[in-house]
Amino acid sequence: MTDTGERKLYGEVEEQGFNNEPTEAPVEDFATDFDHLDPVWAADPYPILDDLRERCPIAHTERYGGGWLPTRHEDVAAVAYDTDHFSSRMVVMGNHRPPFELAPQGVAPPISSDPPFHHDARRLLLPAFAPRAIERLEPFTREFCHELLSKLEGKSVIDAAVEYAQHVPVRVIAQMLGFPHEDADRFREFVKNVLEGVNAPIEERFGDIQALFGYLDEQVADHQANPRDDLTSFLLDAKMGDEPLNEDHVTGTMGLLLIAGIDTTWSAIGASIWHLAGHPEDRERLVADPGLLPTAMEELLRAFAPVTMARLVKDDMEWNGCPMKRDDWVLLSFPSANRDPEEFEQADQVVIDREVNRHAAFGLGIHRCIGSHLARMEVRVGLEVWLEHFPRFSLADPSAVTWSAGQVRGPRTIPVSIDS
Amino acid sequence: MKVHVDQELCQGHGRCYAVAPEVFDADEIGNGVERGDGTVAAEQESAARLAVANCPENAITIEEAS
Numbered sequence: 001m002t003d004t005g006e007r008k009l010y011g012e013v014e015e016q017g018f019n020n021e022p023t024e025a026p027v028e029d030f031a032t033d034f035d036h037l038d039p040v041w042a043a044d045p046y047p048i049l050d051d052l053r054e055r056c057p058i059a060h061t062e063r064y065g066g067g068w069l070p071t072r073h074e075d076v077a078a079v080a081y082d083t084d085h086f087s088s089r090m091v092v093m094g095n096h097r098p099p100f101e102l103a104p105q106g107v108a109p110p111i112s113s114d115p116p117f118h119h120d121a122r123r124l125l126l127p128a129f130a131p132r133a134i135e136r137l138e139p140f141t142r143e144f145c146h147e148l149l150s151k152l153e154g155k156s157v158i159d160a161a162v163e164y165a166q167h168v169p170v171r172v173i174a175q176m177l178g179f180p181h182e183d184a185d186r187f188r189e190f191v192k193n194v195l196e197g198v199n200a201p202i203e204e205r206f207g208d209i210q211a212l213f214g215y216l217d218e219q220v221a222d223h224q225a226n227p228r229d230d231l232t233s234f235l236l237d238a239k240m241g242d243e244p245l246n247e248d249h250v251t252g253t254m255g256l257l258l259i260a261g262i263d264t265t266w267s268a269i270g271a272s273i274w275h276l277a278g279h280p281e282d283r284e285r286l287v288a289d290p291g292l293l294p295t296a297m298e299e300l301l302r303a304f305a306p307v308t309m310a311r312l313v314k315d316d317m318e319w320n321g322c323p324m325k326r327d328d329w330v331l332l333s334f335p336s337a338n339r340d341p342e343e344f345e346q347a348d349q350v351v352i353d354r355e356v357n358r359h360a361a362f363g364l365g366i367h368r369c370i371g372s373h374l375a376r377m378e379v380r381v382g383l384e385v386w387l388e389h390f391p392r393f394s395l396a397d398p399s400a401v402t403w404s405a406g407q408v409r410g411p412r413t414i415p416v417s418i419d420s
Numbered sequence: 421m422k423v424h425v426d427q428e429l430c431q432g433h434g435r436c437y438a439v440a441p442e443v444f445d446a447d448e449i450g451n452g453v454e455r456g457d458g459t460v461a462a463e464q465e466s467a468a469r470l471a472v473a474n475c476p477e478n479a480i481t482i483e484e485a486s
Contacts (some may be wrong), residue, residue, distance in 0.1 A: 368432060
């Protein structure tokens with residue numbers, strides 16, 4: 001708990017870090033003016049990333065107060081591993097940078113934490129997200145997927161994102177955190193605001209974030225009054241060294257698990273169904289040989305990696321020929337690393353039985369996605385159950401598919417025809 | 421042939437024990453560890469090599485039998 005009992009973060013806008021004005025101008029050239037909110041980028045970033053990798057492998061922008069975009073696997077990995085020069089103080093690139101004093105904890109530990117704080121903050125969460133713990137959630141997840149799809153049997157067109165993919169991770173993470181299932185719509189709104197609202201006027205942005213933290217405070221109060229066997233009560237009881245976690249640490253981690261656990265996995269399930277709907281040969285192979293699914297799933301994660309992270313440059317430096325300034329953003333594009341032909345054969349193709357696949361969809365280095373085992377379980381079960389119910393399906397209207405903008409990319413509407 | 425997961429490099433992606441569960445196991449935080457002393461049975465060698473080739477952190481070393 002903080003000394004004053006008041007929240008340190010996201011109180012008065014003017015007291016909190018550094019803010020830039022929103023920019024509305026369309027992108028001129030992604031090499032010198034990239035924008036991860038650009039609609040062309042959101043619809044299909046791969047041709048842009050392929051072009052940059054050839055022409056200008058570390059792109060730059062003046063937007064959001066300045067930032068860089070390495071596109072080669074080698075450079076993405078180098079930034080991910082270099083916690084001396086790149087800070088995780090804020091991992092969502094936008095018009096707001098929190099105060100320097102926030103490091104090494106950051107707004108949402110441990111994703112926003114730097115060493116050495118990061119190690120212990122991460123360590124205490126790892127057992128809850130290790131394969132043995134996640135296995136226990138599989139029957140519940142499978143049952144929920146069946147429940148969703150049983151209700152859709154008999155329909156000729158289904159929105160695989162709206163009616164299916166988006167619900168799976170929301171229900172699972174609500175269960176893990178011990179939040180009411182009926183708040184699902186609010187969770188999705190929090191996610192959209194946090195991840196896609198990066199160019200909103202700063203007062204609006206702070207208002208959205210305050211709404212999220214206000215909700216988390218309510219959940220904390222409820223768990224303090226009624227402790228139970230879930231991650232929220234676990235965090236309230238947890239200690240680092242001999243000290244309980246401070247209030248911002250508890251709610252920051254809850255916020256992280258809620259936000260990061262939802263649209264990432266929803267994107268991965270959705271992008272996989274979208275690919276299979278458009279590629280009958282891959283879909284037929286998977287239906288005929290369900291044992292191929294774990295391999296296929298890794299390839300779909302490589303090809304359509306949902307998550308791009310961000311870092312902040314710690315001090316002025318020249319990095320690979322680029323004059324980086326203190327507090328410049330660096331977008332860590334795992335989707336681009338995963339499509340680098342230097343690292344992968346047929347990098348731009350989905351090879352459904354690709355056996356050697358050292359992809360970076362869950363990041364590299366000390367910030368490897370802590371929910372990767374959970375995400376893989378949800379994607380695998382989500383696809384298995386989908387294919388059981390609907391082995392034959394196709395895109396009802398390819399032009400009606402829409403994709404989220406920003407650092408987590410996945411389909412938000414996927415109308416599919418259920419074929420008999 | 422023997423395998424060894426370097427715990428300094430392993431970040432717990434879990435690819436090794438997914439690809440070659442007879443050769444690797446998960447510890448309580450999800451990091452990969454070789455089973456036993458890391459000796460790989462002949463029929464598990466190709467699975468072990470595939471696991472090594474799928475480790476995103478390049479954290480696994482192979483010691484070939486001489």
